[in-house]
Amino acid sequence: MWRKLPPKRNWRSIFLHSCNSRSYHFSSSVAAASKNSINWVSENKLFQKYPRLHFLEEQCRSLDQLKQVLSYIFVSSLHRNPFIMSRVLYLCIFALDSEDGDVKRGYGALVFRQIDKPNIFSWNTMIRAFATSGDSCNAAIAFHYYFEMLRRGTLPDKYTCHFLIQACGSISDLGLGKQVQCHAVTLGFALDLFVQNALLHVYLICGSLVDAWKLFDEMSERDVVSWTTLISGLVLQGYHTDSLFVFNRMLIDELKIRPNVATVVSVMSACADLGSLDLTKCLHANLIKAGFSEVDVSISNSLIDAYAKCGSIDCAEKVFHEVHGLRRDIYSWTTMIAGLSMHGRGREATTLFPQMNRVDGVVPDAITFIAVLSACAHSGLVEEGKRIFESMEEDFGIAPEVKHYGCMVDLFGRAGLLEHAYNFVEGMPIKPNLAILGSLLSACRVHNNVKLGEVVLKKIESSCENGGGAHVLLSNIYANENRWSKVIHIREEIKGGEKKQEKPPGRSWIEVKGLVHEFVVGDRLHPQAMELYMALDGLGRL
DSSP, X not given: OXXXXXXXXXXXXXXXXXSOOOHHHHHHHHHHXXXXXXXXXXXXXXXXXXXXXXXXXXXOOXXXXXXXXXXXXXXXXXXXXXXXXXXXXXXXXXXXXXXXXXXXXXXXXXXXXXXXXXXXXXXXXXXXXXXXXOOHHHHHHHHHHHHHHHHTTOOOXXXXXXXXXXXXXXXXXXXXXXXXXXXXXXXXXXXXXXXXXXXXXXXXXXXXXXXXXXXXXXXXXXXXXXXHHHHHHHHHTTOHHHHHHHHHHHHHXXXXXXXXXXXXXXXHHHHHHHTOHHHHHHHHHHHXXXXXXXXXHHHHHXXXXXXXXXXXXXXXXXXXXXXXXXXXXXXXXXXXHHHHHHTTOXXXXXXXXXXXXXXXXXXXXXXXHHHHHHHHHHHTOHHHHHHHHHHHHHHHOOOOOHHHHHHHHHHHHHTTOHHHHHHHHHTOSSXXXXXXXXXXXXXXXXXXXXXXXXXXXXXXXXXXXXXXXXXXXXXXXXXXXXXXXXXXXXXXXXXXXXXXXXXXXXXXEEEETTEEEEEETTOOOSTTHHXXXXXXXXXXXX
């Protein structure tokens, strides 16, 4: 009842004279004070008597507020309390909403320097902050804090090892990850599930599947994180069939472990990449039975993506409209727009685009604009694409990136507006990459514009390291014009290695009776390779 009393005097006096002084009451009193616009930082007696500060994570959401708290802490000499400083440090790096990651890490480092004797929580906070940023320089800083921690006599715990292994994964350094593993063995944490899961992730991220399988099979205990890490890692490395095998093994062998949202999303991604509509429908049916698809928008988004990639855009639209009750997010709208673009339904994609803000209040991001501009390019909607591109910065404050410029070049090129596309490239505020120039050169081949193709090739040679594929395109343009001497000259340069060309082998998939078959150029390992090549030879003679 005292929360509803008039401000300051009542709630403060009731609390200070209460016989029960647990931290729960302190947090409640601060929350009530906050609602009554009381500056809780100035309540000296409360701060000194009950310094646990759990309320900070709810009440202090900006760096300016945190600076006020720190000022009071130092004035009151509370900075000598390692628990208080560790909580403030954690808040600074992980709980503030509006600050950039580098800003939070930088200010956190300043706070950390003021701690005379950091506890293990403070050290782990700093190591985690730099280890999980995904930057190689920050990963090095994480190890610097680790070595400094050892030098100052603080022993690491399992969380320290986990964060260090995460740092190795963020920079894909397998060798460093194995060194941390050796250190974990020395410290006695090598068999800890938390550490093993992190190490499994590093192996998979770095493509060391043999080590990953070995570690997984040797784990005495596995949880849903272990299984999901292996499944998602196999999907990431392109082993989609193996990931489905692991998922099936999980359902059979681990009856007590229930797949979580991350597991389902990874498996759905495997179905999408395989292009297996039957598998997607089967998984969808099981998700409905288990109640998954009705509680999490991430699963619905993965279903939309899978159905679109498997060729059933109608099923994707059905899921998209059903997810309305779950509050569609930016991924729902972007995935649906990209799916429509993939199926050549650009007009529907551009119609859907403005609805995301009008219907659900979702503001498009840079990826959404890539999807809708790609839809315009594939459907020849030149004016619509120009209007949407101009609205990026004017209406949404999103500066176009190289991929957005690439979509516009593709849009003009497909429409046959080659001069317009070239002028657009020349007027770009950023340097065009090989993808943009290659798109323009490809348009020159389609529309037989030899003169502009030669100009574009010169730009590729002067600005891009690997332009071997561009020379093939130009030779095709010459071939269309019957300029065979030019064709022979370029082909000889490519064959002689003067024009480097790196091209991955072509792949295709087809689903027959629920079984997905993968074909690779020159592959002789398929069980029916002999019959397949005989059929191809027969078709070639027709």
